[in-house]
Amino acid sequence: MKLSDVLVRPVITEKVNRQMERSGRYTFVVGHAANKLEIKKAVEEFYGVKVSDVNTIVVPAKAKTRYTKAGFLSGRKPSYKKAVVTLSEGETIDLFA
Numbered sequence: 525m526k527l528s529d530v531l532v533r534p535v536i537t538e539k540v541n542r543q544m545e546r547s548g549r550y551t552f553v554v555g556h557a558a559n560k561l562e563i564k565k566a567v568e569e570f571y572g573v574k575v576s577d578v579n580t581i582v583v584p585a586k587a588k589t590r591y592t593k594a595g596f597l598s599g600r601k602p603s604y605k606k607a608v609v610t611l612s613e614g615e616t617i618d619l620f621a
Contacts, residue, residue, distance in 0.1 A: 525558065527562070527565065529555050529558075530563055530565075531553075531554060531566050531570060532552070532554060532604075533552065533553050534551065535551040535553060548610060548612075548615065549608055549610050550608070550611065551606055551609070552567070552607050554606065554607045558607075560580060563580070563607045563609065573612070573615040573617060575609055575611060576610050577609070578607055578608070579607065579608045580605060581605070581607075581608070582603060583603060585602055586601045587599075588600065
């Protein structure tokens with residue numbers, strides 16, 4: 525698997541921003557086939573930092589329904605895999621630059 529296929533995008537939420545500031549943990553949406561070793565290697569190469577730990581979570585698909593003038597529209601949101609990456613002490617990633 526190519527390293528560019530491993531990291532899809534970073535997750536930017538209030539909870540993740542708090543984790544970045546307090547404990548140096550960054551969250552990324554990753555490819556379904558990516559494993560922890562590939563994620564660690566991709567983050568270290570793309571951002572030039574030292575990764576100490578990687579945790580992965582598969583977020584399940586959800587059924588979504590909304591009411592419109594045409595009636596009920598139902599569909600599904602796809603599942604995705606995300607990784608919480610803990611950096612070594614003193615390391616940071618500037619996601620906003």
